[in-house]
Amino acid sequence: MSRGIIRRWALLLAAALLFLPLAGCWDRKELNELGIIAATGIDVTEEGKWKISYQLVIPSAISSQNGFTSTTESPVNVFSTEGESVRGAVSRATQEMSRSLYFGHNQVVVIGERAARKGIGGLLDVYLRNGNSRETVMVFVTEGEARPILEQLLPMERISGNALTRLIALEKESGGNFRPQTVYSMLLQLLGPLHASAAPGIAINGSGEGVRSVDANKSTSTPSKVRLQKLALFRDDHMIGWIRTHESRGLLWLRSEVSGTTISFPCREGGPKVNSARITGLKTKMKPARSGDGWLLQADVEADATLFEYTCGGNLHDPAAVAGIERMLGQQVRSDIEDGLQASQRLKADVAGIGEAVRRKYPHTWKGIAAEWNSRFYPEMKAEIGVHVGLIKTGRSNRSYEQASEDSRERK
Amino acid sequence: MSGAQNGNGSAENSASGSQSHRGASGGKDGKGRAGSGNGGNGGAAKPPPLGRRKTATALSPSLAANAHAIRMQFHHSGDLRLRLLSSGALPGIQLAALYLQGIVDEEAIRKNVLEPLQAAEAAAPGSLKGKGRLKDRIEQLRLNVISTGLTEPVRTLEGALDALLLGCCLLLVEGSDEAVAAEAAGGETRQVGEPTAQTVIRGPQHAFTESARTNIGLIRRIIRSERLTVESRRIGRETCTEVSLLYMNGIVDAEIVKEARRRLDDIDIDSVLDSGYIEEFIQDSSFTPFPTVLNTERPDQAAAGLLEGHFAVVVDGSPYVLLGPVTFFRFFQSPEDHYQRFDIASFLRLIRIAAFFISMHLPALYIAITTFHQEMLPSNLLIGLSAQREGVPFPALVEAFLMELTFEVLREAGVRMPRAIGPAISIVGALVLGTAAVQAGLVSAAMVIIVAFTAISNFVVPQINIAIAARLIRFLLMVSAGILGFVGIISVDLFVIIHLAGLYSFGVPYLKPVAPYVKGEWKDTFVRAPRWSLVRRPVIAQKGGRRRQPGGKPKRQNS
Numbered sequence: 001m002s003r004g005i006i007r008r009w010a011l012l013l014a015a016a017l018l019f020l021p022l023a024g025c026w027d028r029k030e031l032n033e034l035g036i037i038a039a040t041g042i043d044v045t046e047e048g049k050w051k052i053s054y055q056l057v058i059p060s061a062i063s064s065q066n067g068f069t070s071t072t073e074s075p076v077n078v079f080s081t082e083g084e085s086v087r088g089a090v091s092r093a094t095q096e097m098s099r100s101l102y103f104g105h106n107q108v109v110v111i112g113e114r115a116a117r118k119g120i121g122g123l124l125d126v127y128l129r130n131g132n133s134r135e136t137v138m139v140f141v142t143e144g145e146a147r148p149i150l151e152q153l154l155p156m157e158r159i160s161g162n163a164l165t166r167l168i169a170l171e172k173e174s175g176g177n178f179r180p181q182t183v184y185s186m187l188l189q190l191l192g193p194l195h196a197s198a199a200p201g202i203a204i205n206g207s208g209e210g211v212r213s214v215d216a217n218k219s220t221s222t223p224s225k226v227r228l229q230k231l232a233l234f235r236d237d238h239m240i241g242w243i244r245t246h247e248s249r250g251l252l253w254l255r256s257e258v259s260g261t262t263i264s265f266p267c268r269e270g271g272p273k274v275n276s277a278r279i280t281g282l283k284t285k286m287k288p289a290r291s292g293d294g295w296l297l298q299a300d301v302e303a304d305a306t307l308f309e310y311t312c313g314g315n316l317h318d319p320a321a322v323a324g325i326e327r328m329l330g331q332q333v334r335s336d337i338e339d340g341l342q343a344s345q346r347l348k349a350d351v352a353g354i355g356e357a358v359r360r361k362y363p364h365t366w367k368g369i370a371a372e373w374n375s376r377f378y379p380e381m382k383a384e385i386g387v388h389v390g391l392i393k394t395g396r397s398n399r400s401y402e403q404a405s406e407d408s409r410e411r412k
Numbered sequence: 413m414s415g416a417q418n419g420n421g422s423a424e425n426s427a428s429g430s431q432s433h434r435g436a437s438g439g440k441d442g443k444g445r446a447g448s449g450n451g452g453n454g455g456a457a458k459p460p461p462l463g464r465r466k467t468a469t470a471l472s473p474s475l476a477a478n479a480h481a482i483r484m485q486f487h488h489s490g491d492l493r494l495r496l497l498s499s500g501a502l503p504g505i506q507l508a509a510l511y512l513q514g515i516v517d518e519e520a521i522r523k524n525v526l527e528p529l530q531a532a533e534a535a536a537p538g539s540l541k542g543k544g545r546l547k548d549r550i551e552q553l554r555l556n557v558i559s560t561g562l563t564e565p566v567r568t569l570e571g572a573l574d575a576l577l578l579g580c581c582l583l584l585v586e587g588s589d590e591a592v593a594a595e596a597a598g599g600e601t602r603q604v605g606e607p608t609a610q611t612v613i614r615g616p617q618h619a620f621t622e623s624a625r626t627n628i629g630l631i632r633r634i635i636r637s638e639r640l641t642v643e644s645r646r647i648g649r650e651t652c653t654e655v656s657l658l659y660m661n662g663i664v665d666a667e668i669v670k671e672a673r674r675r676l677d678d679i680d681i682d683s684v685l686d687s688g689y690i691e692e693f694i695q696d697s698s699f700t701p702f703p704t705v706l707n708t709e710r711p712d713q714a715a716a717g718l719l720e721g722h723f724a725v726v727v728d729g730s731p732y733v734l735l736g737p738v739t740f741f742r743f744f745q746s747p748e749d750h751y752q753r754f755d756i757a758s759f760l761r762l763i764r765i766a767a768f769f770i771s772m773h774l775p776a777l778y779i780a781i782t783t784f785h786q787e788m789l790p791s792n793l794l795i796g797l798s799a800q801r802e803g804v805p806f807p808a809l810v811e812a813f814l815m816e817l818t819f820e821v822l823r824e825a826g827v828r829m830p831r832a833i834g835p836a837i838s839i840v841g842a843l844v845l846g847t848a849a850v851q852a853g854l855v856s857a858a859m860v861i862i863v864a865f866t867a868i869s870n871f872v873v874p875q876i877n878i879a880i881a882a883r884l885i886r887f888l889l890m891v892s893a894g895i896l897g898f899v900g901i902i903s904v905d906l907f908v909i910i911h912l913a914g915l916y917s918f919g920v921p922y923l924k925p926v927a928p929y930v931k932g933e934w935k936d937t938f939v940r941a942p943r944w945s946l947v948r949r950p951v952i953a954q955k956g957g958r959r960r961q962p963g964g965k966p967k968r969q970n971s
Binding site: 027028029030031032034036038057059060062102104105107134159162 | 782783784786787791792794795796797798799801802803804807808894897
């Protein structure tokens with residue numbers, strides 16, 4: 001054991017010890033020091049300050065050691081802080097919370113309408129700048145204040161913040177009226193060439209007061225429910241208006257972002273919409289073209305349909321009857337798309353991404369019109385929408401019940 | 413008296429001195445090929461060096477003087493037996509038979525030495541009559557009368573002592589300065605039993621015992637080939653333990669055998685009580701948690717190793733046979749892998765490797781994730797864990813250490829505890845490592861599961877000595893995960909990988925088929941390919957000797 005070797009080992013040990021103060025010990029946070037936030041609400045107060053609401057999860061109320069969950073303790077706690085800036089408001093939380101707020105599992109941000117109209121640039125910047133909040137949180141906009149949404153308990157769900165993400169995911173899969181909008185994709189759209197984006201609206205529907213107490217779960221019906229409705233359109237960093245649910249669906253069709261939706265259609269034009277079918281595999285080809293001074297959108301929509309419900313006469317053995325149904329379905333799809341397009345044109349926000357198609361096809365021209373696309377060219381754009389819906393399944397019966405009953409009477 | 417002085421002096425002497433010829437020590441060495449029973453082979457066998465006596469004192473012609481000298485050397489030990497007798501073959505000449513009780517088979521001495529001597533006159537009067545010199549007549553006795561497996565003339569006092577210590581019956585003859593050593597090793601040994609530590613479901617159920625003779629026989633009975641070579645030597649100044657190097661001539665790499673032989677020859681220690689003593693001397697690196705020599709109590713595994721180009725070291729007195737050189741992945745192979753069908757064998761082998769890494773990393777991962785990287789957990793799991801941790805007074809690192817150390821204590825207690833109190837440990841263990849600890853608010857329920865699963869994973873690896881590596885590194889990983897999170901885990905892992913890459917076992921890189929990559933050897937590393945496709949032996953085997961079988965799929969099998 002020469003001195004040199006001892007020296008070398010001592011140096012190595014010293015180097016290893018130096019790691020300790022360097023180390024990330026300050027990042028160390030035990031689980032029971034965390035205040036897990038499931039949802040955040042953004043509002044603006046009367047004085048123009050930011051008011052951030054937090055839905056704090058209370059783990060012991062949700063998951064009990066003994067395997068049963070307590071039904072007497074509220075699973076979440078909602079509180080708010082105010083400040084001149086978003087993070088300023090968040091930092092005030094330490095004044096009233098014994099645990100450090102942990103946004104790593106925050107999945108939902110609900111923006112009040114007033115805050116949305118004021119501008120969400122500051123909020124988006126917070127998500128971009130800080131590593132501790134994920135850009136994958138889902139954005140909702142609500143008429144009125146965001147805080148009541150966080151306070152609302154959903155039936156069967158312990159953490160309403162998580163439930164909202166499931167709600168919108170299911171809506172995308174099966175409903176087809178809305179799609180999840182994350183902060184990240186919103187940023188992509190707002191910072192993209194079109195500067196326009198949208199976020200699904202959320203509201204509390206129902207007669208009575210909001211469901212804020214676990215006691216409400218003792219009855220078989222809740223007086224009010226959280227519900228997805230309307231679509232908030234954003235231009236640049238602020239909200240410019242709402243469009244209706246079926247218009248939102250039309251815009252999603254235009255963007256081929258619907259995985260499945262059920263629509264109702266009449267037997268003949270103008271009749272009551274008593275039949276329904278499920279649209280799947282919808283694909284839209286957008287072809288923008290110049291038309292004189294303005295622009296023309298030629299869109300070809302291809303979709304498959306499965307018949308769910310059919311009460312008209314005729315026998316579906318007959319190809320002509322099938323073609324009739326396909327035509328009716330096509331008309332419904334077209335009218336939704338047209339409604340959506342018109343609504344977004346009215347609000348001067350190209351959330352369907354038609355400008356994007358123009359930019360790809362006419363990159364040079366686009367440079368000249370980009371600045372005025374939303375304000376001038378898009379609202380005046382004409383649209384020619386061709387829809388072809390193919391009925392691929394009629395279900396297990398060919399005739400409707402009415403037809404079958406009529407046929408049986410004739411046979412007598 | 414001079415003999416006693418010699419003996420005392422020699423104990424302090426270094427063994428590196430020249431080896432004087434001590435014929436008697438050949439008694440044990442020769443037994444491997446002593447099947448013929450012919451006494452004439454005494455001089456042919458090269459005696460294994462005893463290595464502790466430097467001097468050679470000639471025996472005196474006086475029986476009494478010789479017997480006295482030997483007794484003095486043994487300090488009148490009670491187990492040194494002397495029986496005076498006379499033989500008709502040497503009328504009027506007194507004989508004495510000496511042996512150490514307990515290490516000889518007294519029945520065999522009676523039948524093969526004493527009785528023939530006493531009956532010699534009647535049996536072969538002609539051959540022993542005449543006026544031949546006493547020496548020739550003793551030689552006649554040795555060759556024709558004494559009927560043990562091996563006999564040898566002994567001319568020195570030291571030789572006589574060695575012969576006695578190795579279990580020979582020493583025959584002193586009045587008037588002759590030459591004694592006769594007759595091999596009569598015996599004594600109680602354990603029967604061949606079932607393996608206790610390395611069990612398999614399907615496969616041979618033999619296990620090595622403490623007797624090297626039996627152990628070599630067990631291997632020989634599996635490999636009935638003259639290529640199986642046994643080289644014996646004696647190691648240990650006091651214990652004088654027989655250590656045998658076994659290898660398959662033509663299969664093993666000659667360089668590796670040469671290296672193993674050199675390392676064995678370099679050993680100079682006081683005693684060898686188990687093969688573990690030898691392992692520590694012949695392994696490549698002491699300061700590593702990873703074993704570079706494999707030990708097995710299964711003759712079939714030893715045989716498989718020999719056939720794959722390993723050498724084996726059989727140490728008398730140890731039921732664990734050493735195999736070398738070994739690579740890291742060799743430790744995850746159970747002999748059963750080759751007895752079960754290849755699909756389940758491959759699956760189990762992957763499970764074992766995974767379990768090894770789990771047993772090393774799981775507590776560290778838990779600490780890192782719950783204290784640094786909470787965002788990696790699914791939300792519901794995070795909330796569940798968080799609820800469990802409510803009220804737990806310690807940080808996750810301390811909690812994990814507490815539980816891991818508790819388990820280590822329990823485990824050690826389980827091994828050391830007298831068998832009669834054994835059940836108590838399981839009851840106490842279940843309390844300490846179970847829901848009671850959770851209910852007492854000391855630890856969280858998830859931690860109990862983590863520790864329990866880690867512990868179970870640790871026992872999946874078939875070789876217990878590589879599991880020890882995981883056990884030790886686990887604590888290092890836990891500390892570094894508690895300080896640095898994943899960064900800490902990765903840095904320790906990097907150190908371990910670099911360390912592994914620098915390890916060698918008898919010149920073979922420790923990570924062999926992986927790094928350096930060896931084409932074709934992956935067939936029997938992570939998975940086990942069907943038997944017929946394993947045409948070549950592992951690359952450690954001798955060049956040119958690697959082809960096992962012609963190869964190819966059996967003709968009847970289709971698809």
